[in-house]
Amino acid sequence: MRIRRIAQKIGFSALAACMAANIIFLGGIIFFIASRGLGAISWEFLTQAPRDSMTAGGVAPALLGTFYLTLGAVVFALPLGVACAVYLTEYSPKGWIVNVLRISINNLAGVPSVVFGLFGLTVFVKYAGFGVSILSGSLTLGILALPVIISASQEALTAVPQSIREASLALGATQWETIRRVVLPAALPGILTGVILSVGRVAGETAPILFTAAAFYVKGYPDSPFSEVMALPYHIYALMTEGTHPVEQTRIAYGSSLILIALVLSVSMLAIFIRARQRKTYHA
Amino acid sequence: MHNVDYEAQMKTEGFHPSLVKGPVGVNMNSLGEADMFGAEPKISARGVNFYYGSKRALNNISIGFQPRRVTAIIGPSGCGKSTFIRLLNRMHELVPGTRLEGEILLDGLDILSPACDPAELRKRVGMVFQKPNPFPKSVFENVAYGLEVNGVTDKRLIEEKVVGSLKKAALWGEIKDRLKDSALGLSGGQQQRLCIARCLAVSPEVILFDEPCASLDPISTGKIEELILELKKDYTIVIVTHNMQQAARVSDRTAFFLMGDLIEEGRTDNIFKAPRDRRTEDYITGRFG
Numbered sequence: 333m334r335i336r337r338i339a340q341k342i343g344f345s346a347l348a349a350c351m352a353a354n355i356i357f358l359g360g361i362i363f364f365i366a367s368r369g370l371g372a373i374s375w376e377f378l379t380q381a382p383r384d385s386m387t388a389g390g391v392a393p394a395l396l397g398t399f400y401l402t403l404g405a406v407v408f409a410l411p412l413g414v415a416c417a418v419y420l421t422e423y424s425p426k427g428w429i430v431n432v433l434r435i436s437i438n439n440l441a442g443v444p445s446v447v448f449g450l451f452g453l454t455v456f457v458k459y460a461g462f463g464v465s466i467l468s469g470s471l472t473l474g475i476l477a478l479p480v481i482i483s484a485s486q487e488a489l490t491a492v493p494q495s496i497r498e499a500s501l502a503l504g505a506t507q508w509e510t511i512r513r514v515v516l517p518a519a520l521p522g523i524l525t526g527v528i529l530s531v532g533r534v535a536g537e538t539a540p541i542l543f544t545a546a547a548f549y550v551k552g553y554p555d556s557p558f559s560e561v562m563a564l565p566y567h568i569y570a571l572m573t574e575g576t577h578p579v580e581q582t583r584i585a586y587g588s589s590l591i592l593i594a595l596v597l598s599v600s601m602l603a604i605f606i607r608a609r610q611r612k613t614y615h616a
Numbered sequence: 617m618h619n620v621d622y623e624a625q626m627k628t629e630g631f632h633p634s635l636v637k638g639p640v641g642v643n644m645n646s647l648g649e650a651d652m653f654g655a656e657p658k659i660s661a662r663g664v665n666f667y668y669g670s671k672r673a674l675n676n677i678s679i680g681f682q683p684r685r686v687t688a689i690i691g692p693s694g695c696g697k698s699t700f701i702r703l704l705n706r707m708h709e710l711v712p713g714t715r716l717e718g719e720i721l722l723d724g725l726d727i728l729s730p731a732c733d734p735a736e737l738r739k740r741v742g743m744v745f746q747k748p749n750p751f752p753k754s755v756f757e758n759v760a761y762g763l764e765v766n767g768v769t770d771k772r773l774i775e776e777k778v779v780g781s782l783k784k785a786a787l788w789g790e791i792k793d794r795l796k797d798s799a800l801g802l803s804g805g806q807q808q809r810l811c812i813a814r815c816l817a818v819s820p821e822v823i824l825f826d827e828p829c830a831s832l833d834p835i836s837t838g839k840i841e842e843l844i845l846e847l848k849k850d851y852t853i854v855i856v857t858h859n860m861q862q863a864a865r866v867s868d869r870t871a872f873f874l875m876g877d878l879i880e881e882g883r884t885d886n887i888f889k890a891p892r893d894r895r896t897e898d899y900i901t902g903r904f905g
Contacts, residue, residue: 504739
């Protein structure tokens with residue numbers, strides 16, 4: 333008996349230690365960035381463009397650029413991804429083709445992001461002629477987000493009980509009406525989880541926008557989908573690798589990192605909030 | 617008493633007495649098939665075989681269901697009774713790899729023909745399932761759903777129908793202040809009556825109950841049974857049940873299924889008091905199943 337109790341104690345302690353390690357890493361990153369970046373943050377930092385060769389001013393254009401790119405990516409990938417997931421789970425005949433598709437989609441999620449960047453450069457920038465622009469960057473990021481959105485949506489759709497599909501069909505609804513009016517609303521919280529995950533990933537990606545959208549410095553603010561933009565992740569990368577004032581630039585880079593994290597977090601909070609409201613409506 | 621009941625029944629069904637002169641002279645109580653001389657069945661199966669893949673689940677089933685009657689289908693688990701009832705509104709088509717032979721007629725027309733739209737059919741042949749399955753929507757939206765998908769847009773008409781259906785389903789009194797609440801917050805019995813109301817809202821002609829009380833407590837079960845007896849005045853009702861007491865309480869006719877065969881069908885009192893087949897007797901006396 334005693335040995336079993338000790339074994340249990342050791343087991344629980346090991347689990348708790350792993351948990352603690354996670355929190356330490358996570359907290360460490362946030363503390364590290366906050367302690368170095370907070371000094372750079374000010375109202376001016378958030379609302380002004382960089383000046384004096386990137387050693388002063390703010391990151392407003394980069395912040396706005398990242399916002400546009402992320403928004404564009406979600407607007408592109410969300411309908412496409414959800415439609416694809418609906419087809420795969422609700423319509424397509426079950427069998428090996430669907431399994432191959434599912435595996436391919438999951439593999440797509442593992443493709444290095446710089447490869448997506450090259451793909452975007454070839455297809456959107458050059459072939460489609462969108463140039464280095466918000467549009468090209470958004471589409472590239474959207475493709476990057478697709479696998480995440482598709483697999484989260486598929487999971488959410490599969491989790492909708494078959495019994496309420498039957499209920500709808502038994503009332504004389506068509507399959508399409510059933511999907512649109514019953515299945516999708518019930519799956520929405522899960523789909524939004526996918527969106528949260530993909531927004532976090534998309535907003536922070538550097539490689540895909542490297543060749544498709546981002547510039548080290550653009551004068552003024554983007555005024556069309558075809559504008560080249562500054563973006564936070566690339567801004568951080570550029571500040572740390574280019575320029576001639578390492579000390580000031582590092583300070584701004586940490587400030588930008590903090591803003592980027594805050595941006596991703598606030599988007600996630602928004603999605604979590606929407607999801608919570610949905611759950612309340614749909615799950616008593 | 618049965619004689620009286622039978623004659624009244626014939627009258628309401630508009631059957632010409634001259635045609636039953638012969639049988640009337642016979643001892644009516646023992647004449648299990650008497651109802652067969654009655655009205656045209658509302659919905660019936662003729663020579664139905666059903667397969668899951670290569671496995672045969674139903675063998676040559678022929679049975680008719682009379683209007684304004686409750687027919688109970690009883691039998692042990694796996695006998696094909698739920699499989700059978702799902703053929704009557706083509707819900708079996710949701711399961712891939714199944715095959716159906718034979719005819720199923722609704723008012724004399726084959727519902728399996730390509731000309732019959734399953735959505736249209738299911739409006740006429742409603743279904744209440746084993747486990748209450750309300751939509752994760754409000755009480756009101758649950759009942760309004762069937763009307764909306766069937767193209768009703770008049771808000772007043774929808775409201776009227778929703779209230780009417782909830783009243784018919786004996787749920788209105790308990791629920792009239794909670795129309796905007798989520799249906800998932802209701803008790804199991806209330807949820808099942810909501811599902812019945814939802815089904816009534818689209819004005820079906822036949823209602824199929826697939827073990828509607830399987831997950832309910834005795835009090836809720838009693839309410840559903842009362843409701844079924846009330847609904848039979850207007851609808852053709854088929855109910856699959858595990859519970860033989862329930863079949864005896866609610867049904868006019870009973871069909872006994874065993875391993876994919878229809879063993880016996882007749883008036884409920886006859887089936888329970890004087891079954892003709894040895895297997896029916898074994899089942900209702902609890903010797904197996």
